[in-house]
Amino acid sequence: MFLTMSYRNVLGGLVCSLALVACGGGGSSGTDDTAEPASPGKESGVCGEQVGAVNQAALNTADCKFLSSYRLFADSGDPTAKANGTGTPYDLTTPLFTDYSSKYRFVFVPEGTQATYVSREAFDFPVGTVITKTFSIPADTAFRGPQNESMIETRLMIHRESGWVALPYIWNDDFTDAELRVAGGTVNVTTIHNGQQIDLAYQVPDKNQCKQCHQYSDGSTTGIEPIGPKARLLNRDFDYPSGAGNQLEHWQRAGILAGVPADVHSIETIPAYSDADATLLSGQSDAGLMALAKGYLDVNCAHCHRPEGGASNTGLHLEYWRDYETDPRKHGVCKKPVAYGGGSLSYDVVPGDAANSILHFRMASNQPGDKMPEIGRTIVHDEGLALIEAWIDSLDATTCSS
Structure with missing residues (x-):
């Protein structure tokens, strides 16, 4: 289990600011930070449907206030395992550095659709795809894994008809749900790295900063694109419940990716x-x-x-x-x-x-x-x-x- 909130406080007061950035476009549900916070399970409209498979209608149209409203995981309090629908975990050969945090990534491709392999850029994902990335801070970087860490946020990238949007959710004190925020903020946290205590003022970027990293311009249009799901970063083994296997081959066998080269060893891969x-x-x-x-x-x-x-x-x-x-x-x-x-x-x-x-x-x-x-x-x-x-x-x- 994740660290309890009392332990998070011992580690330096993890949540001193509950402000996170909404890095993407609009949606139909309210996200006004000045309004009285709703309770999990109390949303209305398409975000208020709490039972069933992945809430694809909400993903396609709404910026839900609570992460659980999308029904991406079997346990709404654990975004690191047991994804619903086509949800598939993945990892990168070499990850982006973010203050020694651990990251748990999943991709959800809508049932009956496939992403298309691209050799150098992020894959061409169909509309309705969502990518999740959960950031957790370990009590000690020498001992990683959800049982030794405290979740901070889960970020979504959702491919809608209008393009990709990014939505960040911050976890509540008892880790039962995470809530969308619309402004950047600071989260104070402490970790141990190589035996030394590090006090972090973990920064969550604002809307424009998010676009700064994810910007992609092909000369005629400018938008945002995922960064991680590229062939050169995914061409490695992953320890699936069914056994270790190459991620690209696994995605193709699972029917969520088409066009993977027959010989994955021919793919130029980041070590x-x-x-x-x-x-x-x-x-x-x-x-x-x-x-x-x-x-x-x-x-x-x-x-x-x-x-x-x-x-x-x-x-x-x-x-x-x-x-x-x-x-x-x-x-x-x-x-x-x-x-x-x-x-x-x-x-x-x-x-x-x-x-x-x-x-x-x-x-x-x-x-x-x-x-x-x-x-x-x-x-x-x-x-x-x-x-x-x-x-x-x-x-x-x-x-x-x-």
Whole structure:
């Protein structure tokens, strides 16, 4: 079971702000924070139907006040297991860093429909698809799993006729339900990492910040898209109740994804990098460091730093598939910053010299205007920084010049 609320308070007063962002579009149900909160099970209209399978009608049309109104999970108080309908758990080879939180992900594709495989971008999901991601903070990062963690929020991305919308829900004190909020906020929480206590002011982004990360523009239209469900991040085994198996093959067998290559080994795949791997970096080859660093930068930075993203004008494009040898400047090598002053530093990446590279400096900073990523973290990811430092220092030293 999840940690009790009393334990959450011992861990530093987990919920000091109950404000979360509504990162997506509208809907038919009320979400006015100034109104008297409704009680779970007291919603009206399509959101008030509390019994049955997945509430597809509500997903398609309404921003329900309570997460339980969508009936996505058999136990409305546990969004980490036993999904209803086609709900399928998944994980990424290397996850986005969010203040050492654990994340539990599910995809729900409407019955009788399929997503279509796409080689580089997120899959083409049919209207009615919902993706859930639950953020939990462990009491100690050495001991993860729902029984050792305290849930903070569950975010939904729903594909409606008008496009993708994102809705975040914060969990109540006894973990019986989560409630939609429409403004960004701060959640104070404490965790232990590598034996050290970390007091976090966990930040939930506001509406515009959410679009900043999920923005996708094809040149004619601009909207938001999922970030995680891409082939290069999903091409790994997952421990299903029926046994471990490749996620892409499992999705295809389950009938929720079509077009997976016959040989999944042919798919260019981001290698796994976990916090524990930071202690092994000294044993990595230069090629190994390159692959790990490019994978980390892809999942943590490339949703903005690509031609279709919010940071397209910077010239720093960090997709994993982009070849380093033929395009080192796109990776920041000897490239002057475009949208950042740089201070005493002149180049995004100085080969062989992480200490004088803007990329390393901004990842190591927590100062507004300096830190990267700008949102999604409130502390430095030490293990990620160690990887990027090792990678830059492994590059053949070059004297950058104008």
